[in-house]
Amino acid sequence: MTRRSTRRGRDVAVLLDDFGHRLPAVAAVETAGRERGPFTALVSRRGPRGRGRGRAAAMAPLSVWRMTSEQTPVVWPLIAASGLPPTGAQMGIDLLSGGAFYCDPVGWVTDDAIPVTNPNVVVFGKPGRGKSATVKAFALRMLAYGYRTLVLGDTKDEYEPLCRALGVQPFVIGHGLSARVNPLAFGPLGHGWDRLGAAEARRREAIMFARWLVLLRGLVGSQHVSFGPVEETAVGEALRLLTGYRSGATRLIEPTIPQLWRALDEPPDELVAGCRYADRRHFLDATRTLRDALGSLVKGSLAGLFDDHTSIEVDWRAPIQSLSLSRLEPLGDQAVGIALTCLNSWGQAMREIADPGDLRIVIRDETWRQMRLGAEAMKSLDANLRLSRRDADVQILLAHKPSDMLTAGDASSQAVAIARDLLHLCDVKVLHGQDQAVADELATMLGLTPIAQRVVTGWAIAGKGRALWLVGDRAFKVQTVLTSPELALTDTNEALTAIPRELRNPEMGRPA
Structure with missing residues (x-):
């Protein structure tokens, strides 16, 4: 029986050494000792031992609470920053960041870091969700920054209290009244x-x-x-x-x-x-x-309104100017739309040569009535939106829902194509509360994601002044905050909440 040899062969280093070659030596690695810091040391649940180190003899009873990050914005560490500079009118609270939200369309255009190329704003919202209150608060707060407001066609006299509060008497246009506006005016x-x-x-x-x-x-x-x-x-x-x-x-x-x-x-x-x-x-x-069409207008919708030279003297240095069309409501949507078209041309004439630094907010309410007149009537509005950057005007369009833009004609008509372009000419979109049935419109026309749709149809519809602000491709969840004087100036429910005269106490001025 033979014994197996345990002798091993030479390794590579020995073989190379026999032929005069040496391998480089491997440097020894010094292992660093483990340092125990205040946050790495193991501490029991009752705390570290020692006098004054917080050790508890017994565990305190703690309650367990579960909530979402939206409910705990103070302690949640992953809060998104606003991303907008604090310039312009402070509108309210950005609930996604917890900070204040400022609106400055012209400032956004001049800031290359913000994806906004024009100062136009379109505001959508179901009636009663604070659509007009947001616009009025913006116009009022921008007075501090040198902006003046022009309301081209107040169809419901919503801006009359604001005008009177600022010491301005609105111009009322209607049959039997002395005010005339010439849409063919020269202007400056x-x-x-x-x-x-x-x-x-x-x-x-x-x-x-x-x-x-x-x-x-x-x-x-x-x-x-x-x-x-x-x-x-x-x-x-x-x-x-x-x-x-x-x-x-x-x-x-x-x-x-x-x-x-x-x-x-x-x-x-x-x-x-x-x-x-x-x-x-x-x-x-x-x-x-052509003559028959102009003749019907001269004898019909334009008679007594836009058929003579302008008879009103507008103070363009006043903080606000408003032209009321509420007297035309009984005449129907077409008459109001024609009046809005005439005022649009007249307002453009007044702004064709504006002084440098003459910043203006132009409010256009009920624009869907002008759109229903057809493609040709919409081209003047389209031209104003395209020139707003040159004229330094903040054009604000108000409508109830995005599909109002599509009432201009058939789906494949030129009027609808122009209406869709109007949405793209407004880089700032303010979406107040809408019903669930409007969710599909928000997705197809504005490209909203399902989460953004739920914000508009869920959170925003539950309270006044709530809106999803789209500034370029950025979204902000904003709650508009109004002061006590602004609440009185922006109240549009006066007809619903007013107390009839026969039910008032004549001595106290209160219900009997």
Whole structure:
């Protein structure tokens, strides 16, 4: 029986050493000793031993509470920062960060870190959820930053208390009243015409006549009459003759819509020749539908309202100006929409040459009525939204729900396409409470996620002043906070809560 040898062979280091090669030595690693700090030492549940070190002889009875991170924003460590600078009007509380929420559309546009390219704001909300109160509070608080407010068409006199509180008397437009507004007004562009050079006169002429054509295209389109190249040529040539621009007058004459209609209905020889018609009969046959549309407006919706020169003197240095259309409510949505279109053109004329630093908040309520007039009537509103950045105007549109924008026509019509573009021209969207049935509209038209939809249809609908603010691609859960004076100025339930006169105590002024 042989014994197995336990001798092992030489390793690689020994073999290389036989041939004169040495492997590098491995440096010894010193292991650091474990340090015990105040947070690494093991401590019993009763605390560390020793005098004054907090040791308890018995465990204190503790209650166990379970809650969500929304209910414990003070102690929850993962709170999202607001991401917006504290500039502009302080609107309320951002519940996602726990801090104050500030609204500054113009400041957001000038800040490259905020994804906002225009200062336009669209506000949606079910009636009674604080939609108008939020807008009024914003306009009131921005007065401290040099902003003035222009309400183009107060259809329900909601802004009258705010105007009176600021010492301004709103202008009331209606049948039988003395106030008149000429939508074909020159505005500041017509001042000092006799001192203008040829180039500046041509520039101003192009701006004025383009604005007038947009207005008249919308008014004629509201009567379901097409406004093509033939109509545009006739209207443009008639306006140039009425103002005296065609004859080179040094002082232009401001036209009115009735004067334009009479010039088309009884065309002079200069108008017929300027439009390149063979004779007067040829001109009348080609413009029959145009003249009928303008005639129905002059004798109908525009009569006594927008058929004469402007009779009101607007103080543009006042903190707020409002034009009330509440007297037109009995005439129907079309009459109100036509009035809003005329006021839109007049307001644009007043702002075409604004002084540097003249910041203005333009509030447009019930815009869906103007949209229902058709695509041509919406183009003037579309132009204002596109030029808001140039004019330094904060355009605010108010509507009940996103689908109001789609009432302009059929799903595939040009009017609906323009209405959808209006949403994209408003980088700031304020979504107050909505019913659950509107959730699909929020997803398809605004691209809201399911969580954001539940905020609008759940949390926001449960209280006034709650809204989901979309600033570019960022979302903020905001609760608007109103002061006591603001609550009185923004109350729209006066008709519902007022006490009838016969039920009041004549001595105390309270219910008997």
